[in-house]
Amino acid sequence: MASIKDVAAVAGVSVATVSRVLNDHPSVSSDARTRVRAAVEALGYRPNAVARSLRTHETRTLGLVISDVLNPYFAHLARSVEEEARALGYSVIIGNADERPDLQDHHVRTLLDRRIDGLLVSPTDGGSPLMLNAAKTGTPMVFVDRWIAGVDVPVVRADGRAAVHDLVAHLYALGHRRLAIIAGPAATTTGSERVQAFRVAMGEYGLPLPDAYIGQGDFQAESGRRATERFLDLAEPPEVVFAADNLMALGALDAIRSRGLRIPDDIALAAFDDIPWFVHTDPAITAIAQPTAELGRAAVRALIDRVEGRTARSVTLPARLVVRRSCGEPSAAQTPTAQPSPLQRSTS
């Protein structure tokens, strides 16, 4: 593969001049400039990003560590992150932690070894020493979706409290009183916050949230299935199951279906995170939708602000309730029009 030296030789100039042409440095004669460009073309030369990064101490690359690519929510997030980063001249390397702290650490470590310019993380746990240390030692970092308390890192996320409140109001209006939730891991903010918001909202309607109605999940489908089976085995099963993410809702659906129960007649179902398939399940699933693409964009902008020496601020955007049929027949007022697919491809 041709190097800058080869280009210099062909163009009959020094490597310094070639470098200047490549970087649009003004003080190069137009004669030299054209000769260099011709040589670049002739050799099919492409600058070696590795060498460049070594010298400049920047990679123009961002790391993104997410918990699970198979989760459509995170896939969507990753896509918008890459899109915005590309628009701003950066590349993105995605690390899939698969909800495993050890894998998360693996990816953080290799990303740091590659000297990425900044790190976007949706932490799977409360923060390993590695990550806390990276944050402390000045690696530009931004949390997205989930975050870690007590670390001085900007957070870009959705606040679901109002939407959860709307959901509980919706359920209450439909006559449901025994509401259960499948929580995410307590070590994640989204795992505990959603339960907390649910409990608070229920409290406002004078409803208790007994421990038996809190299923412990891990944001994966299988845990949703297990938690739901446990609910259904109770002497007094809940009337509603609210899954804290879409994969656990899938598991819940599996469990309910394998018992031959019908939604919403036998049991109602709702989920956090909306995805296109929720429109087409039997029945369509009521869900809380996050402004996913917007979160990704905001996170990238915040991170790049930090990378380029500006100060970054945390961003919180509202989530909203999307009522469908899985909790019972909604009143006309609640569904003014048919709900469109939420993850419609943004024509970019």
Added chain:
Amino acid sequence: MASIKDVAAVAGVSVATVSRVLNDHPSVSSDARTRVRAAVEALGYRPNAVARSLRTHETRTLGLVISDVLNPYFAHLARSVEEEARALGYSVIIGNADERPDLQDHHVRTLLDRRIDGLLVSPTDGGSPLMLNAAKTGTPMVFVDRWIAGVDVPVVRADGRAAVHDLVAHLYALGHRRLAIIAGPAATTTGSERVQAFRVAMGEYGLPLPDAYIGQGDFQAESGRRATERFLDLAEPPEVVFAADNLMALGALDAIRSRGLRIPDDIALAAFDDIPWFVHTDPAITAIAQPTAELGRAAVRALIDRVEGRTARSVTLPARLVVRRSCGEPSAAQTPTAQPSPLQRSTS
């Protein structure tokens, strides 16, 4: 950030010795070895992968260019690719081409600039000069899922012909005669092959495949919707719509639903690529399932064979038909047991 020089200074040895310790070179005294290890620990030193790559001419990184991360099939593929690569000591950088040749080129270019050791591609089109040139000039490369004819690059993919034949047999047995297909872009192998297989299988049953029953899609949901609407507007609409991927099936579902039609009574639906949600749509969707994870693993092994100087062979695995209810009530023989969710998390 500490460099190898700092480690050498603290340990009281030369950088060469530090490097030898780091790379487990045998000829280092155990005394020096322990001093170096202590210094590494004390400084929290991590080798700079950029500098190392510059020197060694290898990055231990693979590039993966796929057409669409939002497509669960590709997300699944990406996950298994990363998993296998990690097991073999490589990292993966994913480029999402979004079915756009220009974006595909962008990612191929930046991956090559980063001097990745090998490239895994699921081409969006017939091959840009850039990609053909990369293949020609010896960049280790493997095609996965889709491929480009006339290029000497191993291909790892699923052969869906038998499964498509099974599907047509299934449809025929249910009494369907007017079968339509929503094709992918003709520039992709999967776009044209699936139509071809469908046509051949139909031919064996004496069924014609008129042009009006071939919808042109682009593997995205919106195109599936449009194609389906066109089918439904025909004087004699088809009895079955077969979508060549899962996203177009989603679009078809949208279109059918918005007309108030019922599946399978008014029209039947089937899809290429199986995903967990197909079990829970109304009704569950009959689909052709690929051995996605296995494809990813095989592709990585083939690519690494090439990277490390061994010869790689193409791999073709069979796809299989998964019968559900979306084409009509199957006979008992065809569904011996309830179909489980296909993308169940592989507990790794």
Added chain:
DNA sequence: ACCGGCCGTGGAATCGTTTACACGGCCGAT
């Protein structure tokens, strides 16, 4: 006519590694 400054250019240092080569010391074989 002289001089200061700017412009285009090249030489060379540098980034953080790996590794070829040289070198001194020690051991065992003669």
Added chain:
DNA sequence: ATCGGCCGTGTAAACGATTCCACGGCCGGT
């Protein structure tokens, strides 16, 4: 006692770019 070889180590040259600095030529102002 001598010598060849091995072992542990250090010195220095790469890898491919960017960039500081110096230098020669030319221009314009005095």
